[in-house]
Amino acid sequence: RYVLQERESKLYEYAKRFSAKLSNLVPFIGFCDREFDRYDHYQARVLFARTRDFAILKPQNNDDVVLEEFSHPAIHKPKPISVDFRSNLLMITGVNAGGKTMLLKSLLSASLMAKYLIPMKINPHKSRIGSFKRIEAVIDDPQSVSNDISTFAGRMVQFSHLFEHKSALVGVDEIELGTDSDEAAALFAIVLDELIKRGQKIIVTTHHKRLAALMADRDDVELMAALYDEERRLPTYEFLQGVIGKSYAFETATRYGINPAIITRAKSLYGENHEKLSVLIERGSELERSLKRKNREVDERLESLKTQESALKEAREHLRVELDAEKAKLRTGYDEAIREAKEAAKGMDMAAIHRQLNKAQAKLPKPEPIKIAEPEPIKYEVGQTVKYRSQRGTVVSVGAKDAMIEVEGMRVRVKLTDLKPSGNLPKKPKVTVTSQIDQKSGLKLDLHGLRGEEACERMDKFLSDALLQGFDEVIIYHGIGTGKLSYAVKEFLKVHPSVKSFTDAPQHLGGFGAKIVRL
Structure with missing residues (x-):
């Protein structure tokens, strides 16, 4: 032990x-x-x-309640609802059993589930819920026989507690329950205004239009009507924003067996103006439903167009990628050919250089020719005064594509496209001029050893003589040397009005030291 x-x-x-x-x-x-x-x-x-397949919404730093395709968790096979509640007060009106209370509880339950991060069935991409310190619900009938309290008195007790809180989301079902609707409308209009001033966000359901009419002109109040299918006698659980819902009291009484004579007397007592108001309310609801249906069709069409646009963008991007790949391929081949030409240039092999340059040029894509609408051809007549370059002459004969004109006594054949109409001038004395130009199979001009100005003067006269003799292609030799004479020749040919084009001569005709000129 x-x-x-x-x-x-x-x-x-x-x-x-x-x-x-x-x-x-x-x-x-x-x-x-x-x-x-x-x-x-x-x-x-x-x-x-x-x-x-639920979502968890994190509360936002505001007081908006925007629900898209929200399904109440306590209802079997619920119909998803979409509500945009951003104002301070939401008033839901409409017929009994039309879904007003269900919408109220859906807004409160969605806000509560977001506050405590509880999963819910909702579209999280288009929905957002604000942050609320408290969520209060005034839904049940507070009448108590044991405590000797009536329905209206119990409601007053519940409302008195609401003034103790700030930044709360409050839901009130059948706000005018238990007392005269006109008196309650005036009282609750002031009560709701005070609660809004305290920073509270309120949802109210009622089927009395008096309170809705009193609050409808405020900018911070949103109206919403519960729709009812009178033909099928079933609630649609759909809601329209911006309108006051119809109560369908007379229709409901008729459907459940009340004598039609009694209904007729009741309508007469209700008053013709009130009945017209109900008709206008129903007509407004029908127009709103029609607009909603058309908006849905437009949205579907817009979605289809967006899908087509997306497909076209993808196809264009695919084609662009293929084009870039082809360009890169061609550029690679061109660069390779240029590299080979440079290698040949190091060996001073002129023939190999030209072959490689032609090979590189062949690899580049050929540009599409630009098509320009040709103007209407001008018809010339014999004897008509025309302008050719800076001179005027007279038509001697007219062909299909060219004409023979006389200029200062000398006849020249020119193309019709080089002529312009001119006013009639006085005829000058006829002078005969003899040309001293030798007729050859081809015209050549050698400019070796000349300065730039002298070469330009020689080329101007040389080209004029070639035109007079009808040549359309000539060759001009200028050599390589320092390159100054070659530069002067190219600049002169670029601006000469009769020169269509010019290129370096082939190797056997002078290569870089000569120019082939087309007139």
Whole structure:
């Protein structure tokens, strides 16, 4: 017994020492337990949301409640609703059993689930819910016989508690319950105004139009009507924003067996003006439904056009990628041919250089010729005065594409496209000029050893003589040298009006030291 007692005392002493060491860690261990519990809760919610195709909405830093395709979690096979509630007060009107209370509870439940990060069935990309410190619901009938309190008195007690809070989301079902609707409308209009001033966001359902009419002119009040299918006698669970809903009291009484004569007398007592108001309300609802249907059709059409636009963009991008690939391929071949030409140039092989340059040029894509509408040809007559370059002459004969004109006593055959009509000028004395130009099979001009100005004068006279003799292609030799004479020749040929084009001569005709000129 003594040994056992000593053993127990030692164990107790050890336990005290261990407890003294571990007591400082108790808050940290408790913190770890709480955080792991919270993490387990979040993980369980995420896994639950994934298995049910639900979403978790994080509250935003505002008081907007925008729901898109939200389904109430407590309703079997619910119809998804879409609500845009950004104002301070939302008033839901319409017939009994039309879905007003369901919409109220949906707004409150969605806000509550977002506040505590509970998964819900909703479109998270188009929905957002604000952050509220409290969510209050005034829904049940507070009447109590034991406490000797009426329905209206109980409602007043509930409303008195609402003034104690700020930044709360409040839902009130059948706000005018238990008292005269006209008096309640005036009272609750002031009560709601005071609650809004305290920063509260309120949702109210009612089927009395008096309160809705009193609050409808405010900018911070949103109206919403519950729709009812009178032909099928079923609620549609659809809602229209911006209108006051019809109550369908007379229609409901008729449907459930009330004598039609009684209904007729009731309508007469209700008044013709009120009946017209109900008709206008219903007509407004029908127009709103029609507009909603047309908007849906336009949205579908717009979505189809967006899909087609996306497909066209993808096709264009695909073609652009293919074009870039082809361009890169052609550029690679061109660069390779240029590289080979440079290698040949190092060996001073002129024939190889020209072959490689022609090879590189052949690899480039041929540009599409630009088609320009040709103007109507001008018809010239014999004896008509025309302008040819800077001189005027007279038409001697006209062919299909050219004409013979007489300029200062000299006859020249020119193309019709080079002529322009001119006013009739007085005829000058006819002078006969004899050209001393030798007729050759081709015209050549050698400019070696000349300065730039002298070369330009020689080329001007040379080209004029060639035109007079009817040549359409000549060759001009200028050599290579320092390049100054070659540059002067090219600049002169660029601006000469009778030169169609010019290129370097082939290798056997002078290569870079000569130009083939087409007139």
